[in-house]
Structure formats: C-alpha cells, structure tokens
Amino acid sequence: MQLSNETNPKQTSVDVLIIGAGPSGLMLWTCGFERTADYFELILDSLGIGQDVWREANHMLEIRFWVSVVLLIRSQVEAIAYPDQNPDQDGKLYRSDRIVDTIPGLSCFQQATLHQARIEDHLLGYIWKHSNISVERGIMPESLSIDKQKSEDADEYAISIVLRHLVPEAIEEPVARGSADSRTETVHAKYLVGCDGAHSWTRRQIGSIMEGEQTDFVWGVLDIIPITDFPDIRYRCAIHSATGSLMVIPREDGYLDRFKTTPGTLVASARNTLAPYTLSYKHCHWWTAYRIGQRVGSKFSKENRVFLAGDAVHTHSPKAGQGMNISMHDTYNLGWKLARVIKGWASPDLLKIRDTERHRIAKGLIEFDQRFSRLFSGRPTKDIMDTTGVDLRTFKAVFEKGNLFASGCAVEYPASLIVAKLDNVPEEKDLAYDKMATIGRTSGSFTSITGKQGLASKVPIGMRMPSYKELLPSTGVWRLLVFAGDIRDQAQFLRYQKLGAALDATDPFLQRYTVRGGATWPQRLVEVLTIHSAPRVETELRQFPEVFHPFSEEYGWDYNKIFVDDDTYHEGPGRAYEDYGINKLTGCVIIVRPDQYVSWVGDLEDVTSMEQFLSAFMKDQNVKAR
Structure with missing residues (x-):
C-alpha cells in the first residue's frame, strides 16, 4: 500500500493532545480542560476513532468516588x-x-459495578453535552518529536506529532499504515498524554520500558x-x-x-x-x-511534556475494576495540574x-x-x-x-510542593520513587512548609478530604476551609475576624490568585469556605466578615460560603469537627487541592505559612495582568 503524496499537509496547534479515548483519556478532558484549555485534540488509536474537541462548556463534572454522581445514581448495585x-x-x-x-x-x-463501555458512554455523553465534539474514525499517530529547547518555555509548542487519517478501507486491514487516499496532519502541541493502553505507541516513543513479570x-x-x-x-x-x-x-x-x-x-x-x-x-x-502480566513503566513522562496514564504505564489482572479506576485517577490527578499550567495559573513545576x-x-x-x-x-x-x-x-x-x-x-x-508534611518514603526502598523524589527536590518541586497535622488528626495530609464532596465540586479551584470553631466565644470570634482582615488587606494573597475579566464575579483560584461549630440559630450571616461571603452588585451576598456543623432537621447530626479530629472551640484551617486531597493544615493565625505554601507554585495574576 502506498502513502499519499501530500504537498501541503494540514498543520494544527493545540494545547494538549490526548492519544486514547478510553476511560482515562475521557476523564482527562472531563476533569481538566472543560473550563481551561482553549483547544485540544483527542484521538483513539486502538479502535480507530478520532475526535477534535473545542472547549465551550462552563460546567465541570463533579467527581464522585472516581466517577460522576450521575453514574452512581443511574446504576443499581x-x-x-x-x-x-x-x-x-x-x-x-x-x-x-x-x-x-x-x-x-x-x-x-x-x-457501583459498571461495565467499562457504559462508563465511557456516560463520560462521552457528558462531553458531548458540554462541547462540540465530532467522532472521526481512522486516525493513527506516525511520529513524535520533542524540541528540548522549547520545552523550557511553558508557552511554546514543544511537541510535533504526525497523524495519519485513514480511509475506511484501510481501517479494516490487519496492518493499517495508509492508502493512496489517506492524508497526514502535523499537530504542534504543548503537551501530549498517552492513554493508549497496554500496547501504548506513546510509551514506545519516549523509551519507557514495562518492568515486572508475566x-x-x-x-x-x-x-x-x-x-x-x-x-x-x-x-x-x-x-x-x-x-x-x-x-x-x-x-x-x-x-x-x-x-x-x-x-x-x-x-x-x-x-x-x-x-x-x-x-x-x-x-x-x-x-x-x-x-496475567504485572508490570509498571520505567518512566511516566518525558521532558515534563509527554505523560503516560492508565494501562500505558501499568498492567495487571482484571479484578475489582482496579485498572479502570486507577487509570481514571491517573488522569484526574494530571488533568487539573495541566489545566492550571496551561492557563498560566501555576508553575510547570x-x-x-x-x-x-x-x-x-x-x-x-x-x-x-x-x-x-x-x-x-x-x-x-x-x-x-x-x-x-x-x-x-x-x-x-x-x-x-x-x-x-x-x-x-x-x-x-508523599510530601511535595503541594503536600505540606514530612516526607514519608516507604520502608521498603523504592529506587524508582527515590530517583523521582530526588529530581523533584533538585527541581524545586518539594516544599519546606510543614502543616500541623495534630489540628485535624483524622484528616491526614496527603489523603482525600473525607465525606465533604457536596461542598467541593471539581471546578479546578483550591479550597481554604476555615473551621472557625465556636464563634460565640468572643476570643475565638476575634481570631476569626483577624484572619478575615488578613485575607482582605490592601495586598492580600488571595487577590494575587484572582483572575479578573468581564465576569461579574471575579474567578478566584482559591475559594474560601467557613464551617463553624456554633448553633445555627445563634448566628447571623451579616456578623461574618464580608471576605467570607463576598458581595456582588448584581447577585448580592454569596450565601454558599458559610456553613455550620450542627444537628440537621432531616439528616441527623453533622459531627464534622468530631469526625475530622478538630477542636470544636479553636478550629483550624485546611487547604484542599482541586482533586480534593489535603495539602496543608494550620491555625487561624498561620496566614504567613498559607501564603508561603501557595506562592511556591501559584502565579501572581496581578503581575500577569500588568
């Protein structure tokens, strides 16, 4: 079979190219780009399906235990x-x-026990609902190159990948390599994510070797x-x-x-x-x-530009849905990081x-x-x-x-730039982890800030924030959870007021991480939520500092920022402070990542530590605006 003789192959520039539209590839778009990347392309090599995706949606999938709440509601266990x-x-x-x-x-x-095809169908349905996606069959990657010099600049398109669009007849052939009517396209991307399965083409291009046993x-x-x-x-x-x-x-x-x-x-x-x-x-x-093959890739990325996820980097027996669940979590973990870096909100570190x-x-x-x-x-x-x-x-x-x-x-x-705790390398020496951690330390991706774990003893730093997802939809923002304690106590309320004054000062660090534009409500990259322990009937919204429930000329006060840990009328007691191991009088502050993992714990007075922690990886939007 002969390849076509193209004189002017199509040239495309994208923020992110995703190879593979299985659960991990679909989850990457759903959790990372729907509100962030301006344009990216999604292709599926193994089944010959290709998709060009233009981001237009304004609502984010709320991640519920790996998959959306829609999946859990529609599924009978x-x-x-x-x-x-x-x-x-x-x-x-x-x-x-x-x-x-x-x-x-x-x-x-x-x-819920769900077939993979059904999960993919739900994710595709969500994506189609919130974007303009057309499914195109017959796209295969042919070559990949990375410009190391351009890789140093986050705004550069450091990756070039040649794609071949096959005709229907070529798709059916055992080895589809092209036809006289096929065409090629060169895609210039800032980032490439290989979600292309156990026989990953992307993995071979970056020289990652599957290590383990059969x-x-x-x-x-x-x-x-x-x-x-x-x-x-x-x-x-x-x-x-x-x-x-x-x-x-x-x-x-x-x-x-x-x-x-x-x-x-x-x-x-x-x-x-x-x-x-x-x-x-x-x-x-x-x-x-x-x-049964049980293997892990020798490396998960290259040049901080090409990343592997799912079966492309770990294979095992098909039990308990672990492969699919962990594959989706791979890209959930990566997606929000990529989104913030692409948008200029965070450092590539x-x-x-x-x-x-x-x-x-x-x-x-x-x-x-x-x-x-x-x-x-x-x-x-x-x-x-x-x-x-x-x-x-x-x-x-x-x-x-x-x-x-x-x-x-x-x-x-483990401890890192976004997990403020003492390093906890496993007792068994993990050479691959140790190598990655060493690279991380020398590249500045580890933090010297350590949180105060004892203030929230049942919420381990580095683990998911438990049973709090109703207030933490996956919108890509960081959360500053202020457990204000019993604000009926005058001394405690004064501590809470001082924190509010620090957050609302002339040059508060929260303002540095606010994206301003035409929106009525500025887009805050760090959302502040208050959870106090005083009885709801003994407090009034207007007594709280305005920074904790901001005012808009068009929409009025924001009533979705202050909550109480009290007995409910219909759903029993709250017990959040008790379940999280937090003192009901003095409270604490918890910083939660966009993927709902706990990053930092401190006192209400630890504003300097909060600021130092966030400034290590977040970019000042005021500097960007100037």
Whole structure:
C-alpha cells in the first residue's frame, strides 16, 4: 500500500493532545480542560476513532468516588456481599463464607459495578453535552518529536506529532499504515498524554520500558447471559474448586455476567468449577483468554511534556475494576495540574509532582494484584497438611485487607510542593520513587512548609478530604476551609475576624490568585469556605466578615460560603469537627487541592505559612495582568 503524496499537509496547534479515548483519556478532558484549555485534540488509536474537541462548556463534572454522581445514581448495585464458594472434603461445592464487599461507612456513596463501555458512554455523553465534539474514525499517530529547547518555555509548542487519517478501507486491514487516499496532519502541541493502553505507541516513543513479570496463570473471560441454578449468580463471588477458579461479577441492569476462569475451553471449565450446579448460555457478548502480566513503566513522562496514564504505564489482572479506576485517577490527578499550567495559573513545576504521586500508586496496585491473583488463581487446600493450596482464611484476610486499597480511599501522596508534611518514603526502598523524589527536590518541586497535622488528626495530609464532596465540586479551584470553631466565644470570634482582615488587606494573597475579566464575579483560584461549630440559630450571616461571603452588585451576598456543623432537621447530626479530629472551640484551617486531597493544615493565625505554601507554585495574576 502506498502513502499519499501530500504537498501541503494540514498543520494544527493545540494545547494538549490526548492519544486514547478510553476511560482515562475521557476523564482527562472531563476533569481538566472543560473550563481551561482553549483547544485540544483527542484521538483513539486502538479502535480507530478520532475526535477534535473545542472547549465551550462552563460546567465541570463533579467527581464522585472516581466517577460522576450521575453514574452512581443511574446504576443499581445488585449485591454487596462476597460469598466464597469452595469444595468440602467430598469435593462438593459449598458456601464457605459471606463478607461485605465494601467497607461500611467508608464513603457516603455506594459502590457501583459498571461495565467499562457504559462508563465511557456516560463520560462521552457528558462531553458531548458540554462541547462540540465530532467522532472521526481512522486516525493513527506516525511520529513524535520533542524540541528540548522549547520545552523550557511553558508557552511554546514543544511537541510535533504526525497523524495519519485513514480511509475506511484501510481501517479494516490487519496492518493499517495508509492508502493512496489517506492524508497526514502535523499537530504542534504543548503537551501530549498517552492513554493508549497496554500496547501504548506513546510509551514506545519516549523509551519507557514495562518492568515486572508475566505469571503462569492463564485467565479466560466470558461476558454472557448465564442460564444457571447457581444460587449466588447475582453476587460478586469467588469460587475455588479442584478443577479451577471462577469469579462472578454481576453486571448492571441484570443481564450480563463476567466469568474469569482457568485455562481450557472456557464454558467447559466454568461448568466443571461450578459442579454440581449447571451453567449454559444463549448469548455471549465477548470472550478472551490471556496470561496475567504485572508490570509498571520505567518512566511516566518525558521532558515534563509527554505523560503516560492508565494501562500505558501499568498492567495487571482484571479484578475489582482496579485498572479502570486507577487509570481514571491517573488522569484526574494530571488533568487539573495541566489545566492550571496551561492557563498560566501555576508553575510547570506542578507537573513534576505527578510522577512521584502516581508511581507509588501504580507500584501499590501491582503489589496488591500479585498477592490477590495468586490466591485467587490457586486451588484450595485439601487439608491442614497441604502447603501448596490456598487457605480460605488467608484468602479472606487478604481480601478484607485489600478492600481499603481497592476502594481508592487509601491513596496517600508523599510530601511535595503541594503536600505540606514530612516526607514519608516507604520502608521498603523504592529506587524508582527515590530517583523521582530526588529530581523533584533538585527541581524545586518539594516544599519546606510543614502543616500541623495534630489540628485535624483524622484528616491526614496527603489523603482525600473525607465525606465533604457536596461542598467541593471539581471546578479546578483550591479550597481554604476555615473551621472557625465556636464563634460565640468572643476570643475565638476575634481570631476569626483577624484572619478575615488578613485575607482582605490592601495586598492580600488571595487577590494575587484572582483572575479578573468581564465576569461579574471575579474567578478566584482559591475559594474560601467557613464551617463553624456554633448553633445555627445563634448566628447571623451579616456578623461574618464580608471576605467570607463576598458581595456582588448584581447577585448580592454569596450565601454558599458559610456553613455550620450542627444537628440537621432531616439528616441527623453533622459531627464534622468530631469526625475530622478538630477542636470544636479553636478550629483550624485546611487547604484542599482541586482533586480534593489535603495539602496543608494550620491555625487561624498561620496566614504567613498559607501564603508561603501557595506562592511556591501559584502565579501572581496581578503581575500577569500588568
């Protein structure tokens, strides 16, 4: 097949080029660019789908436990138990235990089991609703170059990538490399994000090598409508037998179920494992078989301009939705950082932190997967003398211990420019992390500011702000959460007033991080919210300093900035101070990142520390305006 002879290939300039429109690629747009980047392009290589995206939306997806609240509302969780089916001494299958699938009280949102295609459909629906997107089939990347000199200037288009737009006939060919009618396009981008899967083209271009192991376990997957008398078919369950292992994951809407089996003919193997129960089907949506590979990329980025996310940089067995969840979190973590740098609101040093944060998570994912996949794939023990089989009590203990990690709520980021705490490198020496951390320190991406963890003992710095998402929609802003304490106390109210005066001074640091333009309400890059502990009936809005509830000539007072931790009339007690480990009289201040992770904790008087912390990575918008 011959390539076309183009004399004037199309030239395009974009802020960010995303290769791959799976969950991680779609999440990157949803959480990072909808209110920030002026133009970016999204292409999907693996399925031949390409999209050009022009940003026009003004509403941000509110991230709820990795996915939008819309997904959770529309999805019915059919089962929360995890029955463990195993053979007895006579080889007959029996239910050995039932445990809760998720940790009660961990989140105010319930776990949902959703097929990847459905999540992609929801994300695409959201993007289409808030932008002008046309889906275009047949785009493949051909070459990538990075201008290192231009990489030093954040405003420069340091990346050049050649894309080939294929004709429909070429898409169907086993090796689609072009045709006489295909055309090329050269895209000049400031940043490139590779979300292009386990066989990532982007990863190969930057020389990142997948390091790890390929196990001897072979898994098969069936996506079918099961016809069976197995009693726990609508539960997520693990089944161990002498003939193999089986996991049942109930699909939404009660129709498709996925089975992961050991080698052999998939249906026959599943029947043997389920015996004496029967299994058949009329409809098979999809199936495959493969060996489990557990690997992490040797590097996650290049020149602070090209980044990898999702399966492009970590691969593992397909259990518990971890690959998709962590992939979306990869780009959620990156998206808000990219958005602020592109808009000129933050230093490019912010992007260097991403590698140290996500490498540890990827490494933890592989370690979790190695433990769990070996236990799941092995046969059960025959008796107490059997040392090669899987002990069911051990399996249950590992599952329960891994539940917190699998929930995503155990993510803890290390000390950095945006995490003000003492460094907490893992006890086991992580050479890759240590190398990244060293680079971070020498590049200035670590902070010398340390927060006062004791003031909010149950809100660890570097971890997500718990159960506070109703007030923290993902709009890309930082939050200054002022826990003002009991403002009925005169001395405490005076402390709160002094903080307000400092924030409203002639040259307050908050004004430096406010974008001014034609909008009635200036766009503040740091939002201030007050949560006090005095009874609501004993306070009046007008007694609070104006800086905490600003006034607009067009809209009046802002009533969505001051809240109270008090008993509610319809939803029980608040208990925020108690649950966060904060003194109800003296309170504290917490700085929360745009991705809802805690960055800094201090006293109401620690204005200088707040200012020094934020100024280390945020850009003064007054200087930019001049």
